[in-house]
Amino acid sequence: MADRPTSLIIVVSGPGGVGKGTIVDALVQRDPQLWLSRSWTTRAQRPGEPDDAYRFTDVAEFERGIETGGLLEWTEFLGNYYGTPAPDFGSLDDLDKDLLLEIELDGAQQVKNRHPDALLIFVLPPSRAEQERRLRGRGDADHRVQARLRKAELEEQVGLRVADHVVVNDTIESTVDELASLIEAARR
Ligand code: 5GP
Numbered sequence: 001m002a003d004r005p006t007s008l009i010i011v012v013s014g015p016g017g018v019g020k021g022t023i024v025d026a027l028v029q030r031d032p033q034l035w036l037s038r039s040w041t042t043r044a045q046r047p048g049e050p051d052d053a054y055r056f057t058d059v060a061e062f063e064r065g066i067e068t069g070g071l072l073e074w075t076e077f078l079g080n081y082y083g084t085p086a087p088d089f090g091s092l093d094d095l096d097k098d099l100l101l102e103i104e105l106d107g108a109q110q111v112k113n114r115h116p117d118a119l120l121i122f123v124l125p126p127s128r129a130e131q132e133r134r135l136r137g138r139g140d141a142d143h144r145v146q147a148r149l150r151k152a153e154l155e156e157q158v159g160l161r162v163a164d165h166v167v168v169n170d171t172i173e174s175t176v177d178e179l180a181s182l183i184e185a186a187r188r
Pocket of ligand 1: 016084085
């Protein structure tokens with residue numbers, strides 16, 4: 001069999017409102033060697049959110065996915081399920097790109113436990129005020145924004161401990177540059 005380097009798993013995690021989605025979208029635009037996984041969620045689609053932002057499932061379908069081992073990792077986040085589908089890439093050996101995941105910290109730790117070589121990058125917001133502004137900009141109800149901010153504080157404490165690298169998202173350009181360098185270094 002031809003020799004091919006094993007695919008790298010890159011996990012981008014961080015509290016809500018930090019800009020993870022924008023960062024990973026910019027990374028895949030720039031680097032055709034990255035393959036971005038599309039998560040499953042039971043959360044309702046937000047107004048204006050693209051249909052392919054997630055695979056939007058109901059609870060029964062998600063729980064079937066759990067039972068049949070169809071998820072690489074999954075968690076419950078503020079009352080909804082979120083998970084990374086395993087079938088999309090089957091075995092990692094069959095994937096000829098590097099796998100990029102944009103997930104919250106509990107799932108990130110599950111991936112890291114299963115694949116200790118995975119690169120776990122934790123992104124922090126430039127400030128609490130900016131994070132709150134971004135969370136409010138999505139149109140979520142106030143109690144949901146508050147819940148996400150409280151959750152973010154807990155996530156940060158753990159994230160700083162378990163991540164391979166911590167990056168502050170001051171500007172999107174500098175953050176994407178920094179992540180691209182970290183990925184290049186891990187590939188070498
Ligand atoms: P949101 O509802 O804002 O789209 O996502 C809430 C949180 O769930 C975010 O931190 C997001 O990164 C995370 N998330 C998205 N997809 C997954 C997934 O497949 N697994 C896990 N564990 N978290 C996810």
